[in-house]
Every structure is written in C-alpha cells, then in structure tokens.
Amino acid sequence: MKQELIPVYEEVEEQIKKISNNKEKKSEPICISGKPIYLPLSGHKIEVTYYEAKKKNAPIIFGVYGGEFTTDNYSYDDLFWNMIHSEFECNVVSISYKNFRKSKFPCAINDVYDVICYFMKNASQLDFDTDKVIIFGSSIGANFATSAALLDRANNTNYIKTQILNYPCLDLTTSINKNICGDFITPDKYVNDVAELKNPFVSPVYASKEELKGMPKTIMICGEEDNFRYEGEKYAKMLQNSGTEVYCQNYSEMEHGFVELYFLLKYMPLKSQTLSNKMKENFISGKLYKSVMSAIQFIKEHCI
Template identity: 25%
Template sequence: MPLHPEIARFLTGLPTPPGGPLDPVAMRAADEAHVAPLDERLPLHAVQDTTAKTPAGDVPVRIYTPAEADGFGVLVYFHGGAFFLGSMETHDHVARSLAKETGLKVVSVGYRLAPEAAFPAGLDDCHAVVRWVAEQGESLAWDGTTLAVAGDSSGGAFAAAVAARAHDEGFDRITHQILYYPSLDLDFDADRYASLRENAEGYGLETAGLKPFNAFYLDSGADPADPLVSPLKRADLTGLPPALVVTAQYDPLRDEGEFYGLRLAEAGVEAKVSRYEGAGHGFVQHFSWLPEYRRVFAETRDFLTRGK
C-alpha cells in the first residue's frame, strides 16, 4: 500500500535539513521542544523518576505504574535516537502507552548517549538496569513473572544486545524481547538489504543519513562487527528470549529486522515478525496516534500475554 497520507503530509512539511556537521546539542534541544506538556499526557496511576544504583553507575529511570495492584510484570524500555538522541522525555508517551495497554510496570532507561559517553556506556546502563529490576523486584512490586526488554530503532539494538548478553552471562530472567523497527546491522552497505535501496529516499529516515547519524556511536568505539553493536552478527541465536520484531514497509531498516526474526526462528526461538504497511521508520514514536498504528501496543500486549 502507499505511504499513509498523514505520514506523507508530515514529511512534505518538514524543513530542509541544514548543511554541515550534525550538532547533537541543538538536535536534542529541538526534540525536547516537541514534548507534550505534562497535563496533556496519558494519565496513569503513578509515574516516578528515580535512580537505579548499579555497577555501571547511577542510571536515571522513570517508572510507570498503570494501575493499583499488589504485583506486576515489568517491561524495561530503551528509547531510540541513533544512540545520540532521544530521552525519557521524548519517548514518555511511548512508555505511557506501553504501560496502559500491557498492564505491566514500565521502567524507561535514561542511558548515557554518544558522543559524550563512549561505547559501551549506553549498553552497560541498559543491561545494568535490567539486572537492577530483578534484584530490586520486591521494592518495584515485580511479581517475578514477565521481565521483558523493549526498544525502538537504536533502542531495539540495545534490547537485542541486552537479551544476548544476559543469556551469555547465565541470567535467564528475561522473558521477552520486543524490537520496534530495530537497527540491528550497523554495516550500512546499501547492497546488504533490498530495503536500503527501495526505501532510500523520501520516507523520513534515508539510507544516506544512516552513516552520519550513527557516526557518533561508531566513532566512540562501537565496532559494527561486534554482535553487541550489530546483533545480526551473532553467530548462535539459540536460547534467546521469544521476540516480537515490528517493522515498517517504508523503512530502510525493514529487511534487517525481518531477517533477524527469520534467523531467530531458524535457531528455534519463538519469533513473530509483524510488518506495518504504509508506515515508515519511527512510526511508534511519531504516528501511534493513528488507529492503524495504535494497534502496535495491543499487539505487544497480546505477544506478552500469549498462553496465559
């Protein structure tokens, strides 16, 4: 199907990007300027900012409690932003929707960003918070059942890497990984995946922009050949948690996400790949107010609760 008309209208109205090197500080400020006021956000039973004290250091987290209850499953959420953009604020609405729809307590992670924090600082923060949730389960009212990791775009890369790293360390408490249009292969050779050519221009995220946007992360020491940077490089995917991989029809990263889902299934891991037609990269963050894409949260809920 064609690009959704609301997305097409939005892209038409975008200003021409300024020339010259990317300015992380200015780009972050621009993102924060679009955050909705608190009184316009989806209400929940409780939203609390706190600090997770971990071996990686003190990590800011925001805890979303959907309702009053004695115990909850927990979903740990890593925001996207090419490893140098995004925050708990810019993705607050995503975390709220996840909590509301799934009924899980959501822990959003304010991990360190490139280029100020070199690899693997951000990944270490995400990994440490998942371990912290398990260790602090009683104080978080974790019921000891669901412990999912989820992320969009670069946050999806972190979710996949955290699941793999935990498996390698013998930490078996992660029950699900949920990857929204994940960035799983930071080798941006356009011949690697058809979607890098088919969706190269005109859909928001452009193939030519992948290298400069991810350069802050790669220049900080992240090696695209490292499976903790590019989870698709991992040779053995057996034993990883069940995965929901959400992709978008008009996303340059579409095929690497779908290939990861296929490789997981071939390794005996339960994996569901769900392509959203008419959508481009970033639709969960920017267009989940549209009914066609709002269902991504219900699909996430159904994946997390299947068999229960």
C-alpha cells in the same frame, strides 16, 4: 476520518495541547505520570522513569527509547511509555542510557542491562512478576534491547523472558547508507573502532546461531516502507532458526518509527514538519492510527 485519542490521554489532552503549541519553548519535555528515579549503579547513577502498575505482581517492561544518535533527552517518549503502561496494565521502566556523544560502545548496552539487574536484585522490595520480565525497544533502542538480551544470555542471568523490537536497527555496518545521518552521529562514531560494527552486540545480525540459542520470545514490528525492515526480517529468521519463538508483523505504507510518529503528529505538530508527506497523509486519513492500534494489539496478543 476523525483522529481518535489513544484512550489514556483523554484526561490530559489540554495539557498536551498547551505544551505542544508553546512556540517559544519547542523543546519543553512532557512528563505525564512517570516518576523519575536515580539508581545508584556501580559508582554512577542512571535515571529511569518508573510507571507503577495498579495491580499487584504485574509484568514489568524495561523500555529503551529510540531516536537520534545525538539525543539523550528521552522525556518525549513519556507519551509512549505511559500509553504502554496503561494499555498493558504493567509496570514500565523507561531507561535513560548514556548519550553517544559522551560514551561509546558498550556503555549504553551496559546501562540497560545494569538497570534490569538492579530491579531483579531488589525484586523483594518492589512489586512485579519476576517471571514476566520484558524488554521493549524502538529503532536504535531495539538494537540496545536485543543486545542487552544477548548479554543477559551470555551472563547466564536469563532475566528477560520476552523482547519487543519495533522497527529495529540491527546492522550498523549499513546504517550509514540509510538516511539516518544528517544531524545524527554516524554509527562509526558510536564504536571505538570500525571493526566493532560487526560485533554482535553492535550489529546483532552478526550473532552466530550458538549465540542466539536461548534468546527470549521475540515480537517484532516492521514498516513496509522502512529501509530497516530487511535486517529486522533477517534477524527474525535467524532467531527462528536458533529455536526462538518469534512473532513478526509488517505494516503496509508505514515508515520507520511510525508508532512514535503518530504521537508526534497528534500531540507535537510543531516538531513534525520534517516528516514525509506520505506519513502526514496516512495520519489525516486515519491509516496511521489504525496501524498503531493494530501494532499495539498484536504485541499484547503475543506478549503477556
């Protein structure tokens, strides 16, 4: 099956090909249309990439990238966030949280929450719908996203109305056994003490029913072949039992990170050599593309 383009990229296909085929600069970042902004927050600066919606009073999505525990270069996710910005016709704020090597728990979560607070407190100067505030995270980014939502509720700010969690990592007490180590920093290096691995803001599956009360509407995407699927499904049931509106979809033959993997295979093939043969086969057959587009439509259907 022919590999279709995500519509938003038709006009930049040549630019992407040029960068992805640059063998001497494999790590050169791709930034298509997002605007880098440095926010002055409590004596320090946080970088975000802002994608402004064309229409007035549009929803706003705060994006929390996933990926390696060692990574603080999120610019490759511009491909993903630019697509979300276009497909959802909304504002997107991609947040550059602190790298785990430099800052331990709870710095990354505080960064995410502080950025949301900054935008909400300056809403009169910005143009977005304050009643349609969404947080969207993938993998470990989904962990930070739902932890920021927990913090939002604990502080009674209640800014976040919807959370979108793509294949979330929600139990870091077991993550060390799920093949995410290797070049990654293991979860015990993220926390200040191993006892913190059971802190609900580190491993949200340890949150109590009381702590989960009032959590925002949740949309969850899981992959059938993803080891993290079970903790995602467990958390979805926990949220439902606490009274939260939850929509969860599981995709057959899909592995962890399958949405981002499509972009990697399509636009940056030089960086896709470590992917499983199964995902490469799903890409060639078109099954990966269909799953990605189905996931996007599922999120859109329940999100806005």
